[in-house]
Amino acid sequence: MRRVAVIGIGMTKWGELWEKSLRDIFVEAALLAIDDAGVDKIEAMYVGCMTGGLFTGQEHLASVLADYLGVGHIPSVRLESACASGGLAFRHGFIDVASGMHDIVLVGGVEKMTDVSGDEATYALATAADQEYEVYSGVTFPGLYAMMAMDHMNKYGTTREQLAKVAVKNHKNGSKNPLAQFPGKISVEDVINSVMVADPLRILDCSPITDGSACAVLCPLDDAKKYAKGKPIVEVTGTGHATDTIALHARKDLCYLTSTELAAKEAYKMAGKGPKDLDLVEVHDCFTIAEIMVTEALGLVEKGKGGKALDDGLTEFGGKMPVNVSGGLKSKGHPVGATGVAQIYEIVKQLRGDAGERQVKGAKVGMTQNMGGSGGSTVCHILEVK
Amino acid sequence: MVGIVGYGANLPRYRIKVEEIAKIWGADAESYKKGLMVYQKSVPAPDQDVISMSVEAARNALKRAGGINPKDIGAIYIGSESHPYAVKPSGTVVAEAIGATPEIHCADFEFACKAGSEGMFVAYGLVKAGLVKYAFGIGADTSQGAPGDALEYTASAGAAAFIFGNEKTVADVLYTYSFMTDTPDFWRREYAHYPRHAGRFTGEPAYFKHVVGCGKAIMEMAKMKASDFKYAVFHQPNGKFPMRASKMLGFSKEQIEPGLLVPWLGNTYSGSSPMGLTAILDVAKPGDKILMVSYGSGSGSDGFIFETTKRITEVQGLAPKTRWLLDENQVYIDYGTYAKFRGKIRKAE
Amino acid sequence: MSLPSYWREIPQRYRLEASCCTKCGATYFPPRVVCSGCGCRQFETVNLPETGKLVTYTIIHVAPSRFVDQVPYAVGIVEFDGGTRAMMQVVDVSEDKIKIGMPVRIEFRKLYSDGEAGVICYGYKAVPA
Numbered sequence: 098m099r100r101v102a103v104i105g106i107g108m109t110k111w112g113e114l115w116e117k118s119l120r121d122i123f124v125e126a127a128l129l130a131i132d133d134a135g136v137d138k139i140e141a142m143y144v145g146c147m148t149g150g151l152f153t154g155q156e157h158l159a160s161v162l163a164d165y166l167g168v169g170h171i172p173s174v175r176l177e178s179a180c181a182s183g184g185l186a187f188r189h190g191f192i193d194v195a196s197g198m199h200d201i202v203l204v205g206g207v208e209k210m211t212d213v214s215g216d217e218a219t220y221a222l223a224t225a226a227d228q229e230y231e232v233y234s235g236v237t238f239p240g241l242y243a244m245m246a247m248d249h250m251n252k253y254g255t256t257r258e259q260l261a262k263v264a265v266k267n268h269k270n271g272s273k274n275p276l277a278q279f280p281g282k283i284s285v286e287d288v289i290n291s292v293m294v295a296d297p298l299r300i301l302d303c304s305p306i307t308d309g310s311a312c313a314v315l316c317p318l319d320d321a322k323k324y325a326k327g328k329p330i331v332e333v334t335g336t337g338h339a340t341d342t343i344a345l346h347a348r349k350d351l352c353y354l355t356s357t358e359l360a361a362k363e364a365y366k367m368a369g370k371g372p373k374d375l376d377l378v379e380v381h382d383c384f385t386i387a388e389i390m391v392t393e394a395l396g397l398v399e400k401g402k403g404g405k406a407l408d409d410g411l412t413e414f415g416g417k418m419p420v421n422v423s424g425g426l427k428s429k430g431h432p433v434g435a436t437g438v439a440q441i442y443e444i445v446k447q448l449r450g451d452a453g454e455r456q457v458k459g460a461k462v463g464m465t466q467n468m469g470g471s472g473g474s475t476v477c478h479i480l481e482v483k
Numbered sequence: 484m485v486g487i488v489g490y491g492a493n494l495p496r497y498r499i500k501v502e503e504i505a506k507i508w509g510a511d512a513e514s515y516k517k518g519l520m521v522y523q524k525s526v527p528a529p530d531q532d533v534i535s536m537s538v539e540a541a542r543n544a545l546k547r548a549g550g551i552n553p554k555d556i557g558a559i560y561i562g563s564e565s566h567p568y569a570v571k572p573s574g575t576v577v578a579e580a581i582g583a584t585p586e587i588h589c590a591d592f593e594f595a596c597k598a599g600s601e602g603m604f605v606a607y608g609l610v611k612a613g614l615v616k617y618a619f620g621i622g623a624d625t626s627q628g629a630p631g632d633a634l635e636y637t638a639s640a641g642a643a644a645f646i647f648g649n650e651k652t653v654a655d656v657l658y659t660y661s662f663m664t665d666t667p668d669f670w671r672r673e674y675a676h677y678p679r680h681a682g683r684f685t686g687e688p689a690y691f692k693h694v695v696g697c698g699k700a701i702m703e704m705a706k707m708k709a710s711d712f713k714y715a716v717f718h719q720p721n722g723k724f725p726m727r728a729s730k731m732l733g734f735s736k737e738q739i740e741p742g743l744l745v746p747w748l749g750n751t752y753s754g755s756s757p758m759g760l761t762a763i764l765d766v767a768k769p770g771d772k773i774l775m776v777s778y779g780s781g782s783g784s785d786g787f788i789f790e791t792t793k794r795i796t797e798v799q800g801l802a803p804k805t806r807w808l809l810d811e812n813q814v815y816i817d818y819g820t821y822a823k824f825r826g827k828i829r830k831a832e
Numbered sequence: 833m834s835l836p837s838y839w840r841e842i843p844q845r846y847r848l849e850a851s852c853c854t855k856c857g858a859t860y861f862p863p864r865v866v867c868s869g870c871g872c873r874q875f876e877t878v879n880l881p882e883t884g885k886l887v888t889y890t891i892i893h894v895a896p897s898r899f900v901d902q903v904p905y906a907v908g909i910v911e912f913d914g915g916t917r918a919m920m921q922v923v924d925v926s927e928d929k930i931k932i933g934m935p936v937r938i939e940f941r942k943l944y945s946d947g948e949a950g951v952i953c954y955g956y957k958a959v960p961a
Contacts, residue, residue, distance in 0.1 A: 216897045223896065229841050230862055233943065233955065234920050235892065235899040236907045243890035244909065251888070251932050296891040296927075346909045346917040347860075351888055496924050529902060530923060530941040535954065538846075538940040567945075567952050576954060580846040580940055812960075814926075823901070 098195040102321035103313050103331045103480065105134025106442045111309035111430035112278040119146075119153050119209035120165045126310035126435075127166050127205055134314035135324050140199040142166070142173045143190040145182030145206040146434035149175075151221035153209050162207075179225035180383060182206060183437025184467030184476030187313065188336050191478075194315045205312035206439070208432035218306055222433070225470035227344040239303055239384065241345050241471040243295035246386040249352040250297070255389065255404030257297055261288035262407035263385035264301050264427050270414055271424020273454040278307050278430030288385075302385040307430030311439035318483075329449045335368030335464075335479030337361055343473045356475040357394035357466060364464070368479040372396040375418065375479075376460040377447060379440035381468040382425040388412075391466055392420065395477075414455070422447070422455050437467035437476060448482035485611045486652035486789065487645050488551065489798070491543020492761040492805040493536045494641035494748065497526040498813045499821045501636050507818045508631045515636055520722025524639035524749025526816060529824050533563045533623040534573045536642035538580045541619060543802035544644040545581060548617075549651050549794075553581045556646070557615025558588040560605050562598025562753045564671070564678075565626045566591055577621070588615070595669060596718055597779025598622060599753035603645055604785050607656055610647045617648040624752035629677035630827060637721055639749025643757035643805075653798055654764060654773070654789040658705045662697035663783030670781065680780075689782050690724055691731070697784035698732045698776045705788055709733035713771035716742030716759035718778035720750045728776075741766055748809055753779075760789075762805040767791045833946045838953055845955040848938065850916055851875035859916045883961055884912040886934050891927055898944045906930055910938070910958050924959040935961040 107129025109122055117125070123144070131139065142163060150156040163173035178185045183206025190204035210218055223232045226241060236244075249255045265285055271277040283301060291301040321330045339359035342348055348355070365371055372395060380395070382388035389403035397418050398406045406412055412420035423429050423443035426436055444463035446452045461482055468475045500523045505512035516522055527536070545553065559574045566573050574589035592598045592605075599622015606618035623642030628635035647656075668689035671678035681689075694717055702708065709715070715734045717725040722745050729739045742759035744751075751758055756777040763773055773789040822828050843849040844862050851863030855872035861880060866873055889908030892899070899905065906922040908930075922930060923941065936958040945952040 219896050229837065230844075231919050232896075233841075233953075234907060234957075235895065235902070235905065235943070236919060237892060237894065237896060239894070240890050240892050240907055244888045244907070247890060247932065248888040293891075293893040295893060298890075344919065346919045351909065528923065530921075530943070530957065532942055532952075534952075535939075535941050542940075576846070579842060580954075582847055812924075814924075 099197055100318035101191050101194045101315055101333045102318045103333060103441065103445050104316050104321055104324040105130040105136070105314035106445045107133055108276055108311040108439055108442045109309055110276045111307050111432060113211045114308040115211065117308065119149060119155065119207060120161060122209060122308055122310045123162050123205060123207040124165050126312045127203060130203065130312035130314050135326055136201050136314060139168055139171065139201050139203045139314065141171055141193055142168070142203040142205070143176060143186040143193070144173070145176050145186035145437060146208060147177060147179055147182050148221050148224065151224065153212050178474045179469035180381065180433050181437060181467045181469035181474045181476050182434040183311070183439070184465065184478070185338070185437065187438055187441055187478060188338055188476050190315050191333050191336055194317055200316055200320065202315045203312060204315060204438060205310060206435035206437055207310035208434040209308050210306045210432060211308055230344050237295060239295040239298050242384040242386050243298045244345065245352045245390065245471070246297055249386060249390065252352065253401035253404065257289060258285055259404035259407045260297070260302060260385040260389070261285040263382060263388045264288050266413055267382060267421050267425035267427040270422050270455065271428025274424045274429060277424045277428050278305060279428050280424070298384055298386070304383045304426035304431040307432045309430055309432035309435050311435050311442045313438060313441050313445070330483045331445050331448045331480050332483055333478060334481050335364035335370065337363030337367070337477040339363070340474045341472055343470065345471050352390060353400065354390050354394040354468070354472045354475065356472050357391055357468060360475040360477040361395045361466065364477040364479050370462060370479055374462055375464050376462050377419045377422055377457045378464045378466065379423060379443050380420055380425070380466045381436070382421060382427050383431060387468070388420065388425065395466060419457050422457055437465070440465035440467055441478065444480050448480060484652060484655040485607060485647060485649055486655035488617065488648035488652055489544040489548025489646040490644065490653070490761050490764050491540045491547060491802050492641065492643045492758050492808060493539035493543065494808050495525050495527045495531050496812050496814050497528060497824070498523045498815050499526050499818070500815065503818050504636055518723070519636060520726070520746055521637050521749060522746050524637060525641060526821055526824055527625045527640040531640065532567045532625055533561070533565055533642070534567055534576045536640065537561055537573060537577045537621050537623045537644065540621060540623065540642040540644035541577055541581050544646050546802040547653070547798040548646050551617060553583040554586065556583040556587060556617045556619060558606060558609050558618040559583065560590055560592055560602035560619065561621040561623060562592035562594070562600070562602040563624050564593060564595060564598065564752050565624050594783060595779035595781050596720070596752045596755055597777040597783055597785055599643065599757045600777035600785035603757065604659060604661065606645070606647045607659065610649060617646050620645045620647060622753040622757040624754050626752045627677055627825060634680065637750040639751050641748060641751035641754040641758050643754050643761045645757070651794060652792055653795045654791045656787060657790055658701055658788040660697060660701035660704060660786040661783065662693055662700060666782035668780045668782055685780070689780060690720070690778055691728060693782050693784040694718060694728045694776050694778050695731050697786040698728070698774065701786035701788060707788070711772060712738060712774050714741055714763045714767065715739050715774040716756050716763055717776050718756045719743060719745035719759060720755070722746045744805070744809060758805060764791070764795065765799050765804040765806065767795055769793045769795055833951065833953065835951060838951070846940070848880040848956060850878050850880050852878045859914065861916050861918050880916055881913045882938050884910045884936055886922065886930070886932060886936055886958065887911045887917065888932060889922055889930055908958065910936055921957045923957050937961040
């Protein structure tokens with residue numbers, strides 16, 4: 098396998114983008130990435146999008162997006178793994194270059210969620226759960242994570258305040274991110290007093306509905322200098338991907354993310370790194386409890402101690418293991434298929450030393466963890482700066 | 484002998500008191516309680532209907548039926564005034580839920596409050612004729628009382644299920660008798676949301692004529708008098724009517740009390756006398772003779788004389804008893820919750 | 833609401849039919865074709881028991897449109913006697929009385945109906961035992 102570098106990244110401002118269609122949003126981010134890479138053509142593209150069909154009535158995105166990007170007749174693939182669609186697209190773009198199939202590959206993620214009513218959006222998101230054995234009974238996505246939270250709180254004594262601290266931290270980080278949907282800061286009281294969605298999760302425990310896109314350009318590491326233009330070269334040194342049962346009730350441990358543990362293991366092994374070697378991590382905080390469980394599954398903290406880590410400040414911007422310095426899904430937003438690639442965007446920015454106010458000093462090794470549904474799939478990547 | 488092989492009941496946990504309803508309509512609760520001899524009624528939760536309650540009652544009946552194979556049930560008849568569908572029998576869902584399909588006959592019955600006893604009569608008849616091994620007769624209702632009307636104080640929800648068969652019976656059927664005339668005392672037209680009734684006309688020319696007429700005739704046929712029975716249960720639209728009818732037929736308070744559920748349950752319409760029968764079977768001893776006379780407006784009465792067998796005491800504890808369902812775990816609700824549960828609040832299209 | 837897919841799941845929804853691996857005894861609900869434990873493809877049908885305990889739950893306050901009238905309602909995971917689990921609503925109990933570990937019984941209830949004129953969908957719910 099060849100070694101692979103990320104030579105370009107691009108991301109739009111995320112939010113309710115009424116004037117922009119799904120195509121507009123994707124093309125805008127893709128062009129930013131292509132210009133950042135300084136390439137004049139791409140040879141293949143991989144795009145993650147959870148459901149262009151249910152949100153906009155448009156499938157066959159492989160064709161639509163290649164067409165609108167004006168890249169000619171190149172092979173284009175649309176990948177789906179619910180909220181891990183973006184991470185999955187990045188992985189397969191990586192595999193394409195690593196295998197020697199193509200030299201310049203665009204990867205991206207996009208989701209346009211605001212063209213439908215709140216109710217239709219809820220229905221579309223619920224297709225990431227087990228339709229007949231979870232959704233049929235009236236459970237919602239927040240409901241699934243709420244049940245995982247109840248189990249975690251019951252087993253390990255994780256508190257309501259610790260959950261809130263995840264949201265507070267991520268908003269504090271997001272306030273420094275000009276592309277974030279909700280950069281405003283919030284307090285623990287704000288979270289605990291916000292509207293109840295599914296006990297114990299309140300609205301400020303939940304990531305929002307967002308329109309947005311993020312893209313990156315990959316090439317073989319050996320060619321990266323051609324395009325670097327003095328920018329630090331970032332290499333993808335590890336990739337990992339694992340699945341788990343679709344339904345929460347079929348999992349062995351209701352509050353442990355096995356797919357994340359296994360995907361991370363694969364990425365760590367490939368990169369020859371462990372949790373202690375990471376300088377920062379971008380994780381999938383679709384709900385505050387998710388970040389807590391992910392830190393455990395990634396091995397950043399001991400199992401059951403994810404809540405305590407918030408009290409200790411371990412994952413704060415200035416802490417020993419900064420998590421979600423971009424603002425995470427909570428503050429940055431969560432256009433489902435785009436999130437995985439936005440995580441890459443942040444890590445690349447940080448490893449290039451280009452993250453402005455959000456810069457983690459001396460960041461050399463970063464990790465992304467992108468998860469689908471209630472943990473039915475996870476894709477992890479490790480990136481390092483050369 | 485052909486008789487009941489298994490029996491079971493089901494009723495909701497929610498209750499509303501007469502005072503709570505009277506408060507809304509500015510009525511005198513005490514006079515309603517005295518006049519009707521009803522103090523509260525059961526209210527089905529939004530996820531309960533005739534089908535769901537019939538499934539639970541049928542499952543309880545199977546628990547008491549000595550391990551019969553559901554696939555041997557050859558017919559299922561559910562009688563109700565509030566079948567969830569106008570076209571698609573409640574019986575198909577219940578039969579599927581208990582694993583009795585596909586070799587089974589099914590039809591839904593209606594005849595106001597005697598639809599349940601009709602189902603029992605036909606189920607019994609089919610087994611007696613030797614056409615099927617076992618047959619279900621079920622009476623269940625979640626009927627509506629029009630807001631502010633007298634019937635709103637009593638229209639409630641419940642289900643009673645009986646399996647008829649030829650062997651290992653808990654109560655044999657000794658006699659049956661049906662008494663029916665065309666009497667317009669209470670009816671509901673298709674598409675009308677609530678039933679209508681003819682006020683005081685529902686008493687003597689309707690309820691009493693048929694209940695007492697049927698009771699007298701079946702006792703004559705059996706050459707039995709009231710003192711030959713251990714228990715009697717009559718259709719219970721309120722507490723007063725069955726008390727008076729039983730007196731007219733010579734029964735004592737002690738004989739009808741075990742089966743008189745209406746003061747705390749309300750009128751479960753097609754479940755009314757059938758549920759009373761389950762409460763009696765819960766306490767009966769072997770050799771007890773039981774008279775049951777149902778009543779359905781329109782009008783008619785089905786009479787049954789049962790005699791319990793040795794097996795009755797072996798099965799009583801195998802499923803929840805009706806008095807236990809009635810008196811334990813009650814949850815009282817207010818009128819607003821009741822109106823929401825019963826779909827009486829008009830919502831946006 | 834897809835009628836064919838509703839009808840297809842009736843054995844599970846009405847009778848809690850599960851599949852038991854003939855090689856290793858693992859029981860799956862809903863039934864499976866391949867045992868994810870031992871890879872065996874031979875199963876026998878079993879009916880899950882009527883009782884179990886609640887292993888986790890939540891109270892839904894923001895519900896999908898079909899369930900909006902029932903808010904707030906409890907949904908949880910029940911572990912049946914024997915170890916198989918399933919997700920379902922928990923009803924006939926007030927919020928403050930629901931506890932992880934509480935014994936429950938399975939009852940046949942209405943899940944929802946497709947408006948005033950559509951099909952009525954039934955299934956299983958947990959009630960306090």
